[in-house]
Amino acid sequence: MAIVTGAAQGIGRKIAEGLAGEGARVVVADVRAAEPVAQAIHGLAVEVDVSDQLACERMAQTAIDAFGRIDVLVNNAGIYTSLVPTAFEQLSVEEWKRVFDVNVLGMYLATRAVAPFMRQAGAGRIINLASGTPYKGVPFFLHYVASKGAVIAMTRGLAKELGGDNVLVNAVAPGFTMSDGVLSNPVQLEQLQEVSAKARVLVRDQYPEDVVGAVLFFAGEASSFITGQSLVVDGGAYFN
Numbered sequence: 001m002a003i004v005t006g007a008a009q010g011i012g013r014k015i016a017e018g019l020a021g022e023g024a025r026v027v028v029a030d031v032r033a034a035e036p037v038a039q040a041i042h043g044l045a046v047e048v049d050v051s052d053q054l055a056c057e058r059m060a061q062t063a064i065d066a067f068g069r070i071d072v073l074v075n076n077a078g079i080y081t082s083l084v085p086t087a088f089e090q091l092s093v094e095e096w097k098r099v100f101d102v103n104v105l106g107m108y109l110a111t112r113a114v115a116p117f118m119r120q121a122g123a124g125r126i127i128n129l130a131s132g133t134p135y136k137g138v139p140f141f142l143h144y145v146a147s148k149g150a151v152i153a154m155t156r157g158l159a160k161e162l163g164g165d166n167v168l169v170n171a172v173a174p175g176f177t178m179s180d181g182v183l184s185n186p187v188q189l190e191q192l193q194e195v196s197a198k199a200r201v202l203v204r205d206q207y208p209e210d211v212v213g214a215v216l217f218f219a220g221e222a223s224s225f226i227t228g229q230s231l232v233v234d235g236g237a238y239f240n
């Protein structure tokens with residue numbers, strides 16, 4: 001049984017579909033309506049703002065009430081696709097705080113809500129959506145780059161804290177991906193699509209489907225001795 005946050009669209013939706021395709025029951029958790037995705041994969045839609053502690057606790061309890069266990073948490077909810085490239089001096093403090101509330105605090109709160117059930121079961125997989133941007137030092141998204149650097153750091157720290165209970169924590173770091181959110185942001189498309197594709201060894205656009213295999217790997221038996229790792233999935237733009 002898996003929870004995927006931010007699964008109403010984009011990369012999260014494809015991850016939820018991929019997990020369901022492997023036979024998992026999936027909680028499709030999102031701040032926006034997730035029923036269409038949940039219905040399509042015979043999962044359960046749960047409304048959650050991951051930056052809200054009580055909402056995260058309700059999400060975990062709903063999953064337990066419905067399925068009796070939580071095997072996998074995919075921390076995918078994040079703010080990126082609504083952002084406009086901005087010099088660091090021009091970023092608003094309000095936007096900086098909101099990015100950190102969702103991308104960093106939200107990942108922490110969802111993990112904190114789910115971890116007790118995984119510890120009790122003596123097993124669990126937590127997979128965090130990081131990004132290639134902190135490796136590359138991508139300019140004009142300093143709040144976002146910093147937040148995803150924090151996700152990589154938290155992945156390592158959590159792996160150490162949870163490993164004793166056989167809860168494995170890893171991250172997947174995609175490159176610039178043609179998700180639903182990106183496709184609706186003309187500024188990002190214009191400034192980043194072509195330059196990102198050309199920077200890859202595999203010279204083409206990256207799609208949400210490209211990210212799914214790495215998540216399934218970290219959710220499955222094949223990765224049972226791997227924890228604290230971050231896997232860059234970007235067609236060879238950055239060599240980790």
Ligand SMILES: NC(=O)c1ccc[n+]([C@@H]2O[C@H](COP(=O)([O-])OP(=O)(O)OC[C@H]3O[C@@H](n4cnc5c(N)ncnc54)[C@H](O)[C@@H]3O)[C@@H](O)[C@H]2O)c1
Nearest residue numbers: 006009010011031049050077078080081131176177179181
């Ligand atoms: N698209 C990219 O280029 C790219 C690259 C690297 C990493 N990522 C990361 O992948 C993840 C998914 O990105 P995407 O491109 O599919 O984005 P998207 O904007 O298409 O979808 C994000 C989803 O998260 C949900 N969400 C946002 N805030 C939330 C909150 N507070 N609580 C619950 N749900 C919330 C949204 O409603 C939406 O359904 C993000 O963490 C993003 O940072 C994206």
